[in-house]
Amino acid sequence: MSLPATIQTAVGQSILGKITRLYNNSVADVLSEMLQNCRRAGATRVDIDSFELADRQILVIRDDGSGIDDPAKLVTLGDSGWDNAIVHREDPAGMGVFSLAGHRVEIRSFSPAAGKGWCVTVAPDAWESGVPLAIEPCSIARGTEILIDMPAAWASALPAAAATAATFYPLPVHFQGERCAQRDFLAEARRVEPWNGCRIGIFRGRNYRSPTEVSINFHGLTVSCPLPSVSEVDGDGCWYVRVDIMDAPALQLVLPARKEMVQNAALDELREAAEAAIYRAIAISGSHRLAHEQWQRAHALGVILPEAAPWLSGWLPRTADADGTLLGDPVAGTAMILVPCEEPPIEQCAGRILCEGLPLGGTLVREVAGFEGYGWYDALPRVSDISFNVESDAGIYVYRGGESPPPGIESGRVTRITLDVAVKPSASATGDDNRHSFTADVLIAPDDGWYSDLDQTVILLTQDSVITPHELASLIEDACFTPGDDSGDDSWDTQHSYFEKRARHVANELLLGEETAILERIRDVLLDEVSWLVPEGRRVTILAERGQMTLSYVPGEDAVMSA
Numbered sequence: 001m002s003l004p005a006t007i008q009t010a011v012g013q014s015i016l017g018k019i020t021r022l023y024n025n026s027v028a029d030v031l032s033e034m035l036q037n038c039r040r041a042g043a044t045r046v047d048i049d050s051f052e053l054a055d056r057q058i059l060v061i062r063d064d065g066s067g068i069d070d071p072a073k074l075v076t077l078g079d080s081g082w083d084n085a086i087v088h089r090e091d092p093a094g095m096g097v098f099s100l101a102g103h104r105v106e107i108r109s110f111s112p113a114a115g116k117g118w119c120v121t122v123a124p125d126a127w128e129s130g131v132p133l134a135i136e137p138c139s140i141a142r143g144t145e146i147l148i149d150m151p152a153a154w155a156s157a158l159p160a161a162a163a164t165a166a167t168f169y170p171l172p173v174h175f176q177g178e179r180c181a182q183r184d185f186l187a188e189a190r191r192v193e194p195w196n197g198c199r200i201g202i203f204r205g206r207n208y209r210s211p212t213e214v215s216i217n218f219h220g221l222t223v224s225c226p227l228p229s230v231s232e233v234d235g236d237g238c239w240y241v242r243v244d245i246m247d248a249p250a251l252q253l254v255l256p257a258r259k260e261m262v263q264n265a266a267l268d269e270l271r272e273a274a275e276a277a278i279y280r281a282i283a284i285s286g287s288h289r290l291a292h293e294q295w296q297r298a299h300a301l302g303v304i305l306p307e308a309a310p311w312l313s314g315w316l317p318r319t320a321d322a323d324g325t326l327l328g329d330p331v332a333g334t335a336m337i338l339v340p341c342e343e344p345p346i347e348q349c350a351g352r353i354l355c356e357g358l359p360l361g362g363t364l365v366r367e368v369a370g371f372e373g374y375g376w377y378d379a380l381p382r383v384s385d386i387s388f389n390v391e392s393d394a395g396i397y398v399y400r401g402g403e404s405p406p407p408g409i410e411s412g413r414v415t416r417i418t419l420d421v422a423v424k425p426s427a428s429a430t431g432d433d434n435r436h437s438f439t440a441d442v443l444i445a446p447d448d449g450w451y452s453d454l455d456q457t458v459i460l461l462t463q464d465s466v467i468t469p470h471e472l473a474s475l476i477e478d479a480c481f482t483p484g485d486d487s488g489d490d491s492w493d494t495q496h497s498y499f500e501k502r503a504r505h506v507a508n509e510l511l512l513g514e515e516t517a518i519l520e521r522i523r524d525v526l527l528d529e530v531s532w533l534v535p536e537g538r539r540v541t542i543l544a545e546r547g548q549m550t551l552s553y554v555p556g557e558d559a560v561m562s563a
Contacts, residue, residue, distance in 0.1 A: 041065025169220030
């Protein structure tokens with residue numbers, strides 16, 4: 001065998017044997033393809049109907065367009081038969097009618113060139129066999145009518161499929177005589193911009209955008225396609241786009257089913273244009289809260305924006321539960337000091353001091369890394385270090401977030417606890433940081449810096465601390481409670497209730513002593529598990545020791561039980 005000198009691309013005849021697999025054999029696909037052909041034919045109205053004929057359900061699609069001149073073009077794979085203007089604008093593939101493959105189909109159409117109507121019937125097996133199909137005369141005077149034998153699954157899906165196909169279609173569609181509801185694909189847009197034969201609609205909505213959400217409309221045929229979106233810092237929504245394609249030949253759909261966009265240079269250009277449109281919409285909306293990187297991107301796209309609005313959320317100590325970061329009221333027009341994220345125990349204990357008044361000389365605000373680069377943000381002083389200095393019988397040591405207490409340190413009273421805070425004057429400051437020291441009375445130090453097991457947590461109190469058991473228990477909970485989320489863990493409520501009891505016991509033991517703490521723990525158990533059993537209007541006394549419990553009603557009652 002000798003090798004050929006040249007080769008050329010071609011379509012093998014065997015493709016006809018695979019025609020029924022080009023589409024997914026759904027009524028939705030059929031309606032989508034047929035409606036596109038109706039529109040290209042210059043129709044002003046499309047009717048979709050169904051009826052029963054000789055125990056068969058028939059789907060009818062009818063339009064008042066120009067009709068089909070050459071019947072042969074209709075069943076020639078890859079030969080659309082459309083004029084040059086349609087071919088240039090929309091890139092029809094000559095495959096749409098093959099979405100009907102495998103079904104018995106009768107096609108009736110008027111041929112303007114011949115001046116008369118014609119009709120052809122395609123049997124289910126004729127789509128793949130290539131057998132000659134007889135053309136018969138037909139009395140149709142305009143447009144095209146297609147009758148399709150419907151599978152049972154199509155009949156139940158037809159109403160919803162017709163409604164979906166008509167929703168964003170540019171022509172009136174009637175289903176069983178009733179006009180289908182239709183609306184503009186960009187009806188709810190904040191702003192609409194024209195671009196290269198498209199309409200770009202800019203929307204504002206939820207932050208999460210589903211990858212299957214439709215974003216491009218091609219004359220009623222909608223597809224999902226990743227397009228730009230922009231979320232502002234600390235915002236509860238994002239800016240995103242939808243695109244209505246009017247006349248953009250370079251934006252193409254993947255053939256034959258047209259369910260996704262071809263990834264080409266034109267789509268890249270559309271994405272960049274859409275991103276710029278978003279920033280223009282933000283520019284006319286007033287102030288913004290874009291991250292500095294987004295602000296720079298807007299400038300690169302030719303959209304000049306002011307810096308983000310110069311306000312920040314007041315600082316509140318975060319909790320360990322789900323890494324809860326609490327945000328205070330917006331702060332603006334006053335001296336602000338940035339506070340970085342520390343571990344919850346550090347923030348909770350420091351917050352007992354830093355949240356009272358203005359101990360650092362300005363209002364504490366939560367840092368926002370995305371704002372780094374803005375002039376107003378970089379000029380703000382910021383906390384550069386938070387630590388606790390502890391003096392006890394075991395010596396003096398410094399505790400910071402992420403560290404473990406020194407070996408041998410146990411919960412209890414210590415001589416002194418000092419909160420040390422370093423403040424850098426600005427992002428670009430090169431001198432020494434300003435240092436502030438405050439007397440503290442409590443420090444919670446988990447063994448690994450973040451741990452909800454109180455057996456592994458050191459809790460230190462100064463000798464003169466006046467914190468109450470209730471206050472300490474709440475502080476322990478905020479600093480340390482982290483529910484487990486494994487499949488075998490109890491519910492959040494059950495875990496939280498157990499932790500609350502443990503925190504109260506630890507607080508009572510540290511502040512009231514072991515014996516009082518035991519009594520309070522017993523009281524908790526009795527209140528939760530026993531008190532509701534006592535009959536209304538009666539009282540019970542309990543005398544308990546390990547392994548022995550005596551219960552009796554108060555004098556006047558004659559029932560006594562022992563366990």
